[in-house]
Structure formats: C-alpha cells, structure tokens
Amino acid sequence: MLEYVLLSFKADWSRALMSGLGIIIGVISIVALLSVGQGLYGGVSEQFGDFDMDLVSVRPGSGMGMGPGERPASTPEEPAEFDEKDVKIIDNVVGVEDVYPLKTSRALLSFRGDNASVSVIGILPDNHNDLKDVVARGRFLANSDYKAAVVSHDIAEDFFRMDISPGNQIRLYLTEEDRYMDFKVVGVLEEDEDPSYASNTCIYITHKAMDDFLDVDEYHYDSITVRAEDATLVEALAEEIEKEISRIHRDEAYNVEALSTRFESVLEVLNMIKYALAGIGSISLIVGAIGIYNVMTLTVKERTHEIGVMKAIGATTWDIRTLFLLDAGMLGLASSLVGILLGTLASDFVGSVAGIPQEVTLQSVAFGLLFGVLITTVAGIYPANKAAMLDPIEALRAE
Amino acid sequence: MSLVEIAGLEKGYRVGEIDVPVLKGIDLGIDEGEFVALMGPSGCGKSTLMNILGCLDRPSKGRVLLKGQDLSHLSDRNLARIRRDEIGFVFQSFNLIGRMSNLKNVELPMTLKETARGIRRDRARELLESVGLAHRLDYSPSNLSGGERQRVAIARALANDPSIILADEPTGNLDEKSTNEIMDIMYQLNKEGHTIIMVTHDIETTKHCSRVVWMRDGLVQEVTS
Incomplete structure (x- = not known):
C-alpha cells in the first residue's frame, strides 16, 4: 500500500508539491511564530531573572477599591500605617530572611x-x-x-x-x-x-x-x-505575613504581594501571545487544507478509472480509503517536515534581522508536525471516502 | 458439483420510474476446466452477466454459486475478497495502471492480498516470463503494443491463482496477429486447467472453446459444443 502511495508521489511530484505548498507555508508560520513567541517568553523571563522572585512587598493600600493583591474592602478604609512593630512581627514569621x-x-x-x-x-x-x-x-x-x-x-x-x-x-x-x-x-x-x-x-x-x-x-x-528564605515558598509566605498583619491592622487598607505573582501574570500574557501567534499560523494551515482537499478531489476524479480497476481486481472500500488517506497523510508529513525546516530557518532569519529573541523548541516543532499531518489527513477524509464508495462498474467506464 | 451454478438469474436496472430488465432468467452451469465463450448481439446482457459472475454487481433475483458459495448476499467486503482471490479479470481495454511498471501491475492483486514483497515479486516475474514479456518487466504499459498489454493483463489476472478467468472481449481491441497470440495463451491456460469464460464477437476465437453460449435479449438462447 505504502509503496503504491510513494509511486504516486514519484509520478506526480508536481501535484504533490502544489497541494503541499499550502501546508508547507502553514507549518512554516506556525513554527516561526511559535519560536518567536517562545523567544519573547524566554527573553522576558530572563529579564526578570531570579533576583526579585523571593521578595514580598507590604504596602499601605489606598483604601479605595482594590489594587492588585489588595484585599477586598466593603467600606472605604484608612490606609495602614507601618512602623517598627510591624517590622518585628514580620521578622518573626517563619521563612522570613530579611x-x-x-x-x-x-x-x-x-x-x-x-x-x-x-x-x-x-x-x-x-x-x-x-x-x-x-x-x-x-x-x-x-x-x-x-x-x-x-x-x-x-x-x-x-x-x-x-x-x-x-x-x-x-x-x-x-x-x-x-x-x-x-x-x-x-x-x-x-x-x-x-x-x-x-x-x-x-x-x-x-x-x-x-x-x-x-x-x-x-x-x-x-x-x-x-x-x-526559600523563593519557591514566597507565595505561601505572603499569605502568612498577610495573616499576621491583619491582626494589628484590621479594617485598614494594605496589600501584601509576592513580586513573583506580578511576574507570573506577565508570563501568562506572553504565553497567550505565543499561542495567539500560533493561531494566526494555523489560519494559513487551514487554507492549505482547503488546497489539499481540492487537489485530492481532483485526483480522485482523475483516477476514477484506476480506482475501478483496483476494485475489480479485489481492492475493498477500506483499501481504497486507506490508500487515499495514506496519500494525504504522507503528503502532510512530507510538507510538515519541509515546513519545519524552512520555519526554523525563517525564525532564525526574523530573529536576527528584527533583533527579536527566538527559540525553536521541541514543542513548536511537534506542534507544527502534529497540525500539518492532522489537518492534511482530515482534509483527505472526504475525497478518500468518495473514492472508496465509487461503484466499480461505473468507475471502470470512466476514462 | 459445477464450479459455477447460475439458476433463475435476473437482473434489472431502474431508469427513472421504469424497471429495465437486462437478464430475464438465466440457468447455466460451468464445470471446472471448461473454456466457455459467451456470444450474442450488443445489449443481450453478456456484460451484465460477466459483472455478476465477477462479483462487481449483484443479481436482482436468482442464485449464482461459485464453488458452492452463493454470491447474491455477500457483503461488499466479501465480494471484493472473492474478486481478489477467486477471479481473474481480462478486459477489452486492458485496464492497466499506466503510472506503474508492468511488474508492479502484476504484483498489484498480490499487494492487495498482502503477499510478502519477495514472493509477489518473484511470482510477478514468473508470470510475465510465461507470457513472453521477460524483457519488459520495468517498462510502463503505455510503452507496449496492444497485444503485449493484454499479455500483462493476463499475467495480472493469474496473480492470485484464481479459480476462474473472466475475459470480456479480450481481443476486441487487437489486430489479427495479436489476437492469435492472445488466443494461444488463453488456450494454453485452459489446457493447464484454468476455467475461462470469455465474451467475444469473433467466432474465430471460439474454435478452442468447449462450449459456446449464445445469448439473446437477456436469455440463454442456445448452447453449442
């Protein structure tokens, strides 16, 4: 079966190239955009570094509404006033270094x-x-x-x-x-x-x-x-400090916040940007899938007679469907691999020209490969079914 | 028991609102080792009968038994299996796949049967040698003459060692010289024990046949030996 598919590629390489082009471009954009997104993510997390990941900030609140990390206030409150007493209390909390x-x-x-x-x-x-x-x-x-x-x-x-x-x-x-x-x-x-x-x-x-x-x-x-003392426990520490402070500053406005929380929300946004970029890349992949669908439908039409012959000599519906799906899948695999290669080069190029950090990760490569193969195969399902369901006698009559 | 038993076979097609009967009650038995010619004017139902015998179509009524197995109620999948394992088709227009070499064309039925690569390659080579095409293994069918193409088709029909060969006007597209070559091969195959059913318009090609079945208007009119 696979041999037969490979044979059809060899005989029809221009068709394969044309139909695969959309997928190639789609995978290129997915890999390149994911890599640039990942690069941004990595660049920013590096900028933040680990220098303030272990800090908790305690500040008087505005008393009006809610700032980030500020505890909810049902009534306007006075801003808390911190002095040596608070320093001593915080210093006694377990896990505080300075x-x-x-x-x-x-x-x-x-x-x-x-x-x-x-x-x-x-x-x-x-x-x-x-x-x-x-x-x-x-x-x-x-x-x-x-x-x-x-x-x-x-x-x-x-x-x-x-x-x-x-x-x-x-x-x-x-x-x-x-x-x-x-x-x-x-x-x-x-x-x-x-x-x-x-x-x-x-x-x-x-x-x-x-x-x-x-x-x-x-x-x-x-x-x-x-x-x-331990940066990994900084959020728990912030909660602990908040509890201690609340004893003295009940009904006053203040906020206690691990600085890493802020950092994490920035990373979260960047992560979203990364996948949004990949989503944009996926659009070209969908256009590619439509191309695959068209070419495969055309191929089924072109090969109607051949399908008739194959059925006459004993191919089952299943065989024909597998054949065409394999055809689509192989096309998707080949196109995705080319796309990954070119996408890696493209993100290198974009990264160096625009000075944007970029990082080709296994994740972006896997993403590109998975979507490339999956979408191509899905695009092939309908044409493959159509081919498989052809009536052998009528298919044999077609020329 | 006959290899093929046809009893009360009817087949009709629906064209719009009207049922058009093509086969109107055929009874025929074919024994193993026979070489049967099917003759008759166009539209008498020869091809429809061949399609049903070849498991490409189903009867509307009646029974068709191949090796005692009723073909009328088999699933598509099982019909495909019988086409693959029990039937060898030889068509008027050869129906070879031009993108593939002659060797691959002959291998195809064995590929569908998932025969091991080495085995099917050897067998395809042997079969092509036996029809005198040892020097054309890697050619494309499109580079061959009509007679040579039909010989490739015969080799393909034999690939899975079928119990019956169905030849639908195998010499219809061939000149006299090629016709004789093909008929010699068919006769040779029959002598080796293959059962052959052949549709033909050329009475000359029936000289080696054990029987000639004359059809007319969807019925068997006469059987001559």
Missing part, C-alpha cells in the same frame, strides 16, 4: 556646587545584608549612623563632574521645602545590573536621619519589603 522597612523621598542633591534630583531612601541598615555585600568603596551604614549616607553607583560616578567618594560632604535639599541637611558619604555601592526595589540613582540614609530630614509629625514606612 525585612527591609523603607521610606522614600525625592530630594535635590548638591555636591560641590552642582545639583541633581535623586531618590533618598531611609533604611534599617543592619537588615540589609544584600546591600552590605555590594559596597564598592568605603563601608555600609550602621543602625547607629546618623548624618551618614551611602551613595549608589550612578550618582557617585555619573552625576557630577567629580566622583563622589567616601569622606565627601553632600547636601540634600527637600524638594519644595526650604530645608536641607548635610551628610557625610561613608560608602559607594557597586553598579546594580538588575535593580529591583533599589536603583542606581538613590541615596541610602538611616530612618532616624530620614525622620529628621522630612520633619513629619508621624514617621511611617512607605513599604516593607520582605525577602523569603
């Missing part, structure tokens, strides 16, 4: 007559094991420091004509208020390749200094960032 209470403000940094706008972050220095490890020059802050500051890489090296070094004096102006405070730089950080809650354009001071600098009535943290 707790970073943060207070951020914009300020104007003045250094040797030049000014630049920066972020000033009030921190609890002893908790920041992460930052201690990235001090390039000088030392990190200690809890006992007062008018001391640690400057991040870009500010120290790029913002001013002269680099800021440990020992230098800087002045911070509180934006829009006529108040300033002088600090002594004690350390400069390394460049952070993957800035997360911190950035390369901020200055770290202690909460005590921040409190005096801002001169507010009540000093509360803007946010508390929590690092989990």
Whole structure:
C-alpha cells in the first residue's frame, strides 16, 4: 500500500508539491511564530531573572477599591500605617530572611556646587545584608549612623563632574521645602545590573536621619519589603505575613504581594501571545487544507478509472480509503517536515534581522508536525471516502 | 458439483420510474476446466452477466454459486475478497495502471492480498516470463503494443491463482496477429486447467472453446459444443 502511495508521489511530484505548498507555508508560520513567541517568553523571563522572585512587598493600600493583591474592602478604609512593630512581627514569621522597612523621598542633591534630583531612601541598615555585600568603596551604614549616607553607583560616578567618594560632604535639599541637611558619604555601592526595589540613582540614609530630614509629625514606612528564605515558598509566605498583619491592622487598607505573582501574570500574557501567534499560523494551515482537499478531489476524479480497476481486481472500500488517506497523510508529513525546516530557518532569519529573541523548541516543532499531518489527513477524509464508495462498474467506464 | 451454478438469474436496472430488465432468467452451469465463450448481439446482457459472475454487481433475483458459495448476499467486503482471490479479470481495454511498471501491475492483486514483497515479486516475474514479456518487466504499459498489454493483463489476472478467468472481449481491441497470440495463451491456460469464460464477437476465437453460449435479449438462447 505504502509503496503504491510513494509511486504516486514519484509520478506526480508536481501535484504533490502544489497541494503541499499550502501546508508547507502553514507549518512554516506556525513554527516561526511559535519560536518567536517562545523567544519573547524566554527573553522576558530572563529579564526578570531570579533576583526579585523571593521578595514580598507590604504596602499601605489606598483604601479605595482594590489594587492588585489588595484585599477586598466593603467600606472605604484608612490606609495602614507601618512602623517598627510591624517590622518585628514580620521578622518573626517563619521563612522570613530579611525585612527591609523603607521610606522614600525625592530630594535635590548638591555636591560641590552642582545639583541633581535623586531618590533618598531611609533604611534599617543592619537588615540589609544584600546591600552590605555590594559596597564598592568605603563601608555600609550602621543602625547607629546618623548624618551618614551611602551613595549608589550612578550618582557617585555619573552625576557630577567629580566622583563622589567616601569622606565627601553632600547636601540634600527637600524638594519644595526650604530645608536641607548635610551628610557625610561613608560608602559607594557597586553598579546594580538588575535593580529591583533599589536603583542606581538613590541615596541610602538611616530612618532616624530620614525622620529628621522630612520633619513629619508621624514617621511611617512607605513599604516593607520582605525577602523569603526559600523563593519557591514566597507565595505561601505572603499569605502568612498577610495573616499576621491583619491582626494589628484590621479594617485598614494594605496589600501584601509576592513580586513573583506580578511576574507570573506577565508570563501568562506572553504565553497567550505565543499561542495567539500560533493561531494566526494555523489560519494559513487551514487554507492549505482547503488546497489539499481540492487537489485530492481532483485526483480522485482523475483516477476514477484506476480506482475501478483496483476494485475489480479485489481492492475493498477500506483499501481504497486507506490508500487515499495514506496519500494525504504522507503528503502532510512530507510538507510538515519541509515546513519545519524552512520555519526554523525563517525564525532564525526574523530573529536576527528584527533583533527579536527566538527559540525553536521541541514543542513548536511537534506542534507544527502534529497540525500539518492532522489537518492534511482530515482534509483527505472526504475525497478518500468518495473514492472508496465509487461503484466499480461505473468507475471502470470512466476514462 | 459445477464450479459455477447460475439458476433463475435476473437482473434489472431502474431508469427513472421504469424497471429495465437486462437478464430475464438465466440457468447455466460451468464445470471446472471448461473454456466457455459467451456470444450474442450488443445489449443481450453478456456484460451484465460477466459483472455478476465477477462479483462487481449483484443479481436482482436468482442464485449464482461459485464453488458452492452463493454470491447474491455477500457483503461488499466479501465480494471484493472473492474478486481478489477467486477471479481473474481480462478486459477489452486492458485496464492497466499506466503510472506503474508492468511488474508492479502484476504484483498489484498480490499487494492487495498482502503477499510478502519477495514472493509477489518473484511470482510477478514468473508470470510475465510465461507470457513472453521477460524483457519488459520495468517498462510502463503505455510503452507496449496492444497485444503485449493484454499479455500483462493476463499475467495480472493469474496473480492470485484464481479459480476462474473472466475475459470480456479480450481481443476486441487487437489486430489479427495479436489476437492469435492472445488466443494461444488463453488456450494454453485452459489446457493447464484454468476455467475461462470469455465474451467475444469473433467466432474465430471460439474454435478452442468447449462450449459456446449464445445469448439473446437477456436469455440463454442456445448452447453449442
């Protein structure tokens, strides 16, 4: 049987090529689009990396409606106010590695007559094991420091004509208020390749200094960032923290969110984009299937006499149907393989020309192959049945 | 028991609202080893009778037994099996498949029977050699003369060693020389024991036949020996 099918390919290679063309193009687009989609997916997940997958963010809520991860509020609530007590409570939750209470403000940094706008972050220095490890020059802050500051890489090296070094004096102006405070730089950080809650354009001071600098009535943290001991358990940890916080801040608005949740929803969207792209590719595959159907219907017509002969010498309905389905299936297989090859080349080409990341995975190849063969075979069912049901006597009369 | 037993065979076709009877009650027995010629004017029902004997069509009424098996009520699938295993067709227009070599054409009935590749190749070669076409194995039928094509068709008819050969005007498209060659082969096959039923218009071709069945208007008119 297979031999007979191969024979018909050999005799009719131009027909095979023409009818297979649609499938080839369809598989090319599926493989190429899936690969580009996969590349985007991979590229983005790499961008996110693993640096903040282990962080939980605790923030006061707006008290109005629901932000992402914000717990539902039936009545407008006051935003929660976080202080040392909350830090202690969170620190006692099992699975917490570090707790970073943060207070951020914009300020104007003045250094040797030049000014630049920066972020000033009030921190609890002893908790920041992460930052201690990235001090390039000088030392990190200690809890006992007062008018001391640690400057991040870009500010120290790029913002001013002269680099800021440990020992230098800087002045911070509180934006829009006529108040300033002088600090002594004690350390400069390394460049952070993957800035997360911190950035390369901020200055770290202690909460005590921040409190005096801002001169507010009540000093509360803007946010508390929590690092989990085990990144894989970060979501469970977020729930645990939420439970602890709710004891004190009942009826107040806040939200606790594992940063990875946000990342996952981005990936989810990308995944959808990937399959949407594949769906677009499938459209050309369907057009290809219509082509196959047409050519096969034509073939059955052309070979009516031959089918009659085969039936006369003993082919069953089943034999003829199998023959034509095998014909379609083989065509689909051959076309899909060509399509996969060309699709791989195409996605390489698109990737390098457009600078889009692309990644040909086993999944996209399997997808292309499966759909190519399946759709071709399905397109062949009707013509194959028609051929199989031909009356041998009438088929023999046809010429 | 006869190889073929036909009793009260009727066959009609419905054309629009009217039933057109083609065979009107045929009784005929054919023994193993016979060489029977079927003659009669066009439209007398010879081809319809051949189609029913060849399991391509079913009787409307009556019985047709082949080796004691009633063909009237078999499923399509079983009829196809009988065509494959018990019947060898030789057509007027040869009906070879032009895309395939002569060897493949002869192999085809064995391919349908799922005979092992080596066995069917050897047998196809032998059969083609026996009809004098050893030098044409890999040619396409379209490169052969009419007489040669019919010899390929005969080789194909013999592929599965059928119990009966049905030849529908096998020399109808051939010149005199080829006709003689083909009839010699048919006679030879009959001498080797093959049962042959042949439709013909040419009385010359019946000289080796054991019987000539004359049909007219859907009935057997006369049988001469």
